[in-house]
Amino acid sequence: MDIFEKIKKNRGPLGQYAASAEGYYIFPKLGGELSNRMTFRGKEVICWSVNNYLGLGNHPEVRKIDGESAARWGLAYPMGSRMMSGDTDMHAQLEKELAAFVQKESAVLVNFGYQGIMSAIDAVLGRRDVVVYDSESHACIVDGVRMHLGKRFAFDHNDIESLEKNLKRATKIVEETGGGILVISEGVFGMRGDQGKLREIVALKEKYSFRLMVDDAHGFGVLGKTGAGAGEEQNVQDEIDIYFATFAKSMASTGAFLAGDQQMTEFLKYNMRSQVFAKSMMMPLVEGALKRLEMIRTMPELRENLWKVVNALQSGLKEKGFNIGDTNSCVTPVYLQGTPEEATGLVYDLREHHSLFCSIVVYPVIPKGMILLRLIPTAVHTLKDVEETINAFAAVSTKLKEGGYKDSVVKR
Numbered sequence: 001m002d003i004f005e006k007i008k009k010n011r012g013p014l015g016q017y018a019a020s021a022e023g024y025y026i027f028p029k030l031g032g033e034l035s036n037r038m039t040f041r042g043k044e045v046i047c048w049s050v051n052n053y054l055g056l057g058n059h060p061e062v063r064k065i066d067g068e069s070a071a072r073w074g075l076a077y078p079m080g081s082r083m084m085s086g087d088t089d090m091h092a093q094l095e096k097e098l099a100a101f102v103q104k105e106s107a108v109l110v111n112f113g114y115q116g117i118m119s120a121i122d123a124v125l126g127r128r129d130v131v132v133y134d135s136e137s138h139a140c141i142v143d144g145v146r147m148h149l150g151k152r153f154a155f156d157h158n159d160i161e162s163l164e165k166n167l168k169r170a171t172k173i174v175e176e177t178g179g180g181i182l183v184i185s186e187g188v189f190g191m192r193g194d195q196g197k198l199r200e201i202v203a204l205k206e207k208y209s210f211r212l213m214v215d216d217a218h219g220f221g222v223l224g225k226t227g228a229g230a231g232e233e234q235n236v237q238d239e240i241d242i243y244f245a246t247f248a249k250s251m252a253s254t255g256a257f258l259a260g261d262q263q264m265t266e267f268l269k270y271n272m273r274s275q276v277f278a279k280s281m282m283m284p285l286v287e288g289a290l291k292r293l294e295m296i297r298t299m300p301e302l303r304e305n306l307w308k309v310v311n312a313l314q315s316g317l318k319e320k321g322f323n324i325g326d327t328n329s330c331v332t333p334v335y336l337q338g339t340p341e342e343a344t345g346l347v348y349d350l351r352e353h354h355s356l357f358c359s360i361v362v363y364p365v366i367p368k369g370m371i372l373l374r375l376i377p378t379a380v381h382t383l384k385d386v387e388e389t390i391n392a393f394a395a396v397s398t399k400l401k402e403g404g405y406k407d408s409v410v411k412r
């Protein structure tokens with residue numbers, strides 16, 4: 001079959017809705033400043049969809065350094081991959097400071113989290129090794145695992161019994177192949193907001209021989225006493241062998257890094273194909289990340305404000321009887337019962353009549369019959385935002401239960 005004919009017939013799981021939903025439910029365009037209130041289709045909305053946890057995205061000091069740095073360096077320098085011609089002292093300085101912040105010996109920058117962690121998984125695993133990963137891992141982990149030529153086992157999400165069963169299988173295999181085992185989990189799972197059970201996973205190191213990689217995209221900067229993430233929060237930071245975080249969330253930027261011992265990060269630096277064969281991170285991103293990290297280190301009030309909002313939102317929702325699942329992070333899911341059609345009607349109502357913008361997740365990402373509305377609180381939200389949001393949720397969930405969104409069609 002001709003490939004162009006094929007993609008006309010099958011546009012993919014989301015692409016099939018492009019004609020009816022693009023611009024509203026999919027690829028919506030949020031305008032205005034990155035803040036608690038943004039604009040959607042010309043109207044102000046309370047925005048709960050942006051992972052700007054610490055509110056740095058639009059902080060005046062951040063905006064200043066980003067602008068000055070772009071003026072100083074432009075967007076080109078340095079040119080080439082770091083290995084060939086694109087390395088600078090400032091890249092190395094950022095790596096040093098990131099490593100210290102997450103309490104690791106050493107760190108290595110990557111241009112984007114997605115390619116970075118994919119490449120790291122690809123680099124460390126050989127044909128004889130076995131990878132054991134959480135079944136609800138982020139797409140970038142799944143893609144990294146897909147590149148692995150040896151055995152791979154997914155364990156049931158955050159289920160330690162299932163992990164142990166798979167570790168037993170993996171151990172048998174590596175005894176024959178002479179390879180090693182890599183376990184991959186996340187600091188915080190971005191949809192449900194539950195932390196990976198890192199303490200329990202680490203405890204299994206007493207019985208099984210494996211190394212642990214953790215994607216802490218949603219934990220870095222917001223969890224733990226100093227913001228070092230889910231490992232610090234659970235007191236097992238030392239036991240994370242390969243730590244990963246992106247700048248796309250609490251750092252409100254672009255780029256990412258991996259951290260661990262010196263030998264491992266040096267290996268990654270020389271062997272992650274997506275970095276060795278790609279242009280180096282541009283200077284304004286590096287300088288901007290140094291500034292953001294300094295702010296995270298020295299301004300605990302950013303985290304305090306965030307958690308004030310998180311606690312008010314989560315306890316307020318629970319008091320009103322909402323099911324927010326088993327989140328123990330900032331990510332706040334609200335689970336409702338309904339069809340995808342009802343979900344679209346409800347979200348339309350929230351956006352158009354309650355001036356509230358949040359993300360919506362339906363089957364097949366979550367079980368049939370469920371609607372997940374996902375709220376990301378930030379340090380720049382207010383208690384008034386929280387109150388208005390809870391009231392809006394109470395109104396739409398009552399309407400949903402009364403069948404008010406039956407026969408909803410996607411409108412835009």
Ligand SMILES: Cc1ncc(COP(=O)(O)O)c(C=O)c1O
Pocket residue numbers: 112113114115138140186190215217218246247248254255256
């Ligand atoms: C859990 C997780 N890992 C990795 C990534 C990818 O990071 P990046 O946006 O830097 O490519 C994301 C999304 O940003 C994420 O949510």
